[in-house]
Amino acid sequence: MNNPKLISSNLIDCIPILEKCPNNCKPCYYNDEGLYRNQNITDMLEMGDDDPKSIPIDRYIPSLQEVENKIVRVNSGGDSSIKMNYVLSVTKQYPKKFYNTSLPFYLTKFPAPVVFTCNPHQDEGWFYAVSHAKNLMFVRIRVDTWNVDTINRAVTYYANAGVPVVLTFLYFNESNKGTIQHPENYYTHKHVENDRIIIKPNVWDSIMNRYPFHNVLSCGSPESALCADCGNCELLYERAMSIWYK
Numbered sequence: 185m186n187n188p189k190l191i192s193s194n195l196i197d198c199i200p201i202l203e204k205c206p207n208n209c210k211p212c213y214y215n216d217e218g219l220y221r222n223q224n225i226t227d228m229l230e231m232g233d234d235d236p237k238s239i240p241i242d243r244y245i246p247s248l249q250e251v252e253n254k255i256v257r258v259n260s261g262g263d264s265s266i267k268m269n270y271v272l273s274v275t276k277q278y279p280k281k282f283y284n285t286s287l288p289f290y291l292t293k294f295p296a297p298v299v300f301t302c303n304p305h306q307d308e309g310w311f312y313a314v315s316h317a318k319n320l321m322f323v324r325i326r327v328d329t330w331n332v333d334t335i336n337r338a339v340t341y342y343a344n345a346g347v348p349v350v351l352t353f354l355y356f357n358e359s360n361k362g363t364i365q366h367p368e369n370y371y372t373h374k375h376v377e378n379d380r381i382i383i384k385p386n387v388w389d390s391i392m393n394r395y396p397f398h399n400v401l402s403c404g405s406p407e408s409a410l411c412a413d414c415g416n417c418e419l420l421y422e423r424a425m426s427i428w429y430k
């Protein structure tokens with residue numbers, strides 16, 4: 185597996201569960217048809233493998249040789265709380281790793297830092313307030329331009345609690361562009377490899393400028409979605425390890 189978003193960064197993906205995530209966040213970049221690994225599955229089906237469950241599960245579990253000294257990002261596009269015992273068992277060999285979840289129930293059970301998405305259903309006007317977990321690496325807040333009240337409340341809550349915040353600006357595609365409530369704020373632009381409908385750079389900047397806190401960051405930038413150009417996950421992983429695990 186070769187995630188083009190992670191190229192030249194110090195991160196490597198581990199995807200213990202291939203099935204699409206059942207949390208059903210909308211939109212979800214990772215459930216899109218055009219995503220590189222969904223395309224891999226489509227290619228395998230076209231080559232005659234008509235049962236997705238027969239695709240080798242270890243296809244997305246890198247060996248220690250592949251990992252080298254990188255930080256393993258567990259469950260991008262999935263949720264580490266789902267089939268948690270299995271997820272923990274197949275990732276226990278990695279010395280440097282972090283998990284992802286949008287479910288607050290088992291945060292403190294993870295044996296490593298966790299990225300927590302606090303508003304998986306961003307347009308419903310609520311977010312999870314769970315700053316107690318000492319292994320929170322950062323809180324991810326899903327952002328579109330019509331959920332600003334929820335963003336404001338969530339950023340204020342987590343910034344005051346001293347938890348790093350990373351705003352994730354949501355991408356749309358042709359199949360779900362009808363859900364965009366402020367089309368004037370969005371345009372079609374290349375995201376890593378595929379064209380997406382993405383927030384305009386000036387609108388991105390205007391949202392970030394609302395939060396002049398040192399611990400409020402964004403996932404990527406208007407100029408680049410590549411992790412190598414961002415570095416937040418690496419920085420905040422090291423921060424979490426130095427603060428909470430020593």
Ligand code: SF4
Pocket residue numbers: 350402403404409410411412414415416417418
């Ligand atoms: S925050 Fe930065 S490093 Fe982390 S996933 Fe987003 S782009 Fe990559």
